[in-house]
Amino acid sequence: MANKDMFLWWGSGSPPCWKAMLALAEKGLWEELPNELISFSDKGHKKEAVLKVNPRGQMPTFKDGNNIVNESSAICMYLEEKFKSQGTQLLPDDFAIRAQIYQYMFEIDNIRSNIMMPIVVYKMMTKKEVWDNDMLKEKIEPARKEIDTWNNYLKGKTYLCGDKFTMADVFFFPFLAFLVRMGLQLTSRPDLKKYYTSLCQRPSVQATWPPHYKESEGKDWLAEL
Amino acid sequence: MANKDMFLWWGSGSPPCWKAMLALAEKGLWEELPNELISFSDKGHKKEAVLKVNPRGQMPTFKDGNNIVNESSAICMYLEEKFKSQGTQLLPDDFAIRAQIYQYMFEIDNIRSNIMMPIVVYKMMTKKEVWDNDMLKEKIEPARKEIDTWNNYLKGKTYLCGDKFTMADVFFFPFLAFLVRMGLQLTSRPDLKKYYTSLCQRPSVQATWPPHYKESEGKDWLAEL
Numbered sequence: 001m002a003n004k005d006m007f008l009w010w011g012s013g014s015p016p017c018w019k020a021m022l023a024l025a026e027k028g029l030w031e032e033l034p035n036e037l038i039s040f041s042d043k044g045h046k047k048e049a050v051l052k053v054n055p056r057g058q059m060p061t062f063k064d065g066n067n068i069v070n071e072s073s074a075i076c077m078y079l080e081e082k083f084k085s086q087g088t089q090l091l092p093d094d095f096a097i098r099a100q101i102y103q104y105m106f107e108i109d110n111i112r113s114n115i116m117m118p119i120v121v122y123k124m125m126t127k128k129e130v131w132d133n134d135m136l137k138e139k140i141e142p143a144r145k146e147i148d149t150w151n152n153y154l155k156g157k158t159y160l161c162g163d164k165f166t167m168a169d170v171f172f173f174p175f176l177a178f179l180v181r182m183g184l185q186l187t188s189r190p191d192l193k194k195y196y197t198s199l200c201q202r203p204s205v206q207a208t209w210p211p212h213y214k215e216s217e218g219k220d221w222l223a224e225l
Numbered sequence: 226m227a228n229k230d231m232f233l234w235w236g237s238g239s240p241p242c243w244k245a246m247l248a249l250a251e252k253g254l255w256e257e258l259p260n261e262l263i264s265f266s267d268k269g270h271k272k273e274a275v276l277k278v279n280p281r282g283q284m285p286t287f288k289d290g291n292n293i294v295n296e297s298s299a300i301c302m303y304l305e306e307k308f309k310s311q312g313t314q315l316l317p318d319d320f321a322i323r324a325q326i327y328q329y330m331f332e333i334d335n336i337r338s339n340i341m342m343p344i345v346v347y348k349m350m351t352k353k354e355v356w357d358n359d360m361l362k363e364k365i366e367p368a369r370k371e372i373d374t375w376n377n378y379l380k381g382k383t384y385l386c387g388d389k390f391t392m393a394d395v396f397f398f399p400f401l402a403f404l405v406r407m408g409l410q411l412t413s414r415p416d417l418k419k420y421y422t423s424l425c426q427r428p429s430v431q432a433t434w435p436p437h438y439k440e441s442e443g444k445d446w447l448a449e450l
Contacts, residue, residue: 055374056335067321074327081320095306096292102299109334110281149280 007063008035009050013181013210016072017060018174023076025204026170027087037211073105076170088204090167097161104153104160104168111175114146115222120182123221144225147184147192150176154191158198165202173199181218184225232288233260234275238406238435241297242285243399248301250429251395252312262436298330301395313429315392322386329378329385329393336400339371340447345407348446369450372409372417375401379416383423390427398424406443409450 006029010017024030038044038059046057054061054070061068062075064082069075080090091098118139123131150172153160160168176196180186186193199205231254235242249255263269263284271282279286279295286293287300289307294300305315316323343364348356375397378385385393401421405411411418424430 056332067324069324069328071328071331073331074324077327078320078324081323095303098306099292099294099299099303102302103294103296106296106298107281 003029003064004034005063005065006033008033009038009045009054009059009061010035011038011040011045011059012212013178014040014059015174015178016058018177018208018210019072019170020060020062020075020079021208022170022174022204023079023090023167025207026090026165027079027083029079029083029087030204030207073171076167080167088165090165090170092164092166101161101166101168105171108171108175110146111150111179115143115179115225116175119143120179120221123219140224143222147179147189147225151189151192154195156191159195169199173205177213179222181213183218183220183222185223228254228289229259230288230290231258233258234263234270234279234284234286235260236263236265236270236284237437238403239265239284240399240403241283243402243433243435244297244396245285245287245300245304246433247395247399247429248304248315248392250432251315251390252304252308254304254308254312255429255432298396301392305392313390315390315395317389317391326386326391326393330396333396333400335371336375336404340368340404340450341400344368345404345446348444365449368447372404372414372450376414376417379420381416384420394424398430402438404447406438408443408445408447410448 008020008024010021021030024033038050040059044050045054045059050061051057053063053068056070058070060072060075061070062078063069064078067078069078076090091101119136122136157163159165160172176192177200180196186196233245233249235246246255249258263275265284269275270279270284275286276282278288278293281295283295285297285300286295287303288294289303292303294303301315316326344361347361382388384390385397401417402425405421411421
């Protein structure tokens with residue numbers, strides 16, 4: 001059960017927020033955690049009360065007593081280190097396996113630079129009438145290659161690092177789910193599909209599923225991948 | 226002294242490569258480390274021998290016996306965990322202090338998104354004759370705010386986390402040195418200036434100073450910040 005001194009400010013559907021929530025849930029801390037859902041569309045993350053704890057106005061922000069941690073990866077590491085033996089151990093003791101997990105955790109940045117920024121964020125920020133379709137066409141191949149890389153990583157495995165759910169999955173799944181919501185098709189990527197379907201049933205994932213994913217439709221922006 | 230089973234592939238002046246090299250040097254592993262300086266301009270990072278160990282063709286790549294670690298942050302974490310009590314301890318035991326260090330480590334990403342991508346990479350990739358100067362002008366304020374944030378973080382401190390050099394500095398310094406080479410002025414940022422000047426004298430920094438920084442001039446692309 002969550003400590004009453006803890007507090008999480010979060011936004012619905014933001015992969016960094018979901019990462020932190022997944023780590024909390026895996027540690028058995030999500031249920032009854034004092035928290036506030038911040039509305040990005042109302043610019044809630046730029047309001048004074050939030051800026052006081054998080055000067056950058058970026059979500060998520062986590063407070064545990066006097067410790068304020070403002071960055072999703074740092075929150076996940078903090079939770080794993082403070083609650084190492086509580087709930088799921090997300091970083092095993094063996095440092096070679098940990099190195100592999102760290103590599104996946106940080107490689108996810110390539111999803112941002114190869115898929116999210118050039119296609120999703122571009123389409124989000126630009127009126128459809130003025131989309132530069134020639135430019136977008138050039139972005140498809142690197143984006144496809146990126147997603148296929150992750151399909152390959154999962155070949156013959158249940159989780160990214162084998163048969164145990166780890167921090168690599170905490171970092172990866174929210175991005176994968178976001179891409180699926182943006183129209184990514186998994187039919188021709190059987191390993192990714194199996195992984196996605198299986199993780200959708202995981203209790204921590206179900207408990208933290210973004211509320212607005214349930215209430216509204218996604219996009220078809222990645223359907224061509 | 227370095228283990229003969231270790232090997233580092235690196236590129237000169239790339240902040241991610243320099244991060245890994247700094248961690249190696251702080252652990253007393255850089256001297257006599259078998260390594261290869263890869264030339265980015267010759268596309269050395271896309272050559273077969275490199276792609277074999279690093280399918281993404283991104284530098285740095287580190288090998289320690291059978292363990293291959295392909296991502297700079299993961300290499301740093303691996304070195305700190307395997308050689309915890311050797312050389313400088315880059316992550317202290319206290320998990321609240323570690324959380325602060327993690328936050329700085331990951332917040333550096335804002336330097337990339339607010340300064341490096343919109344200004345440095347844009348100017349690097351675009352012929353000067355066709356620079357969109359109006360667009361560049363809009364990027365100055367967020368970039369300035371970003372660098373001032375780091376100046377504030379350093380107020381009254383020797384290192385990012387106080388009086389001890391930590392992983393936060395390993396991650397931050399190579400980016401700061403890169404920005405300075407790209408023309409960033411520190412005169413109006415006394416805390417950053419003091420930090421930069423002091424770290425330039427640090428043995429690990431001197432031992433890993435990018436060779437081509439010594440041989441050629443930088444740019445004035447950030448002079449307006």
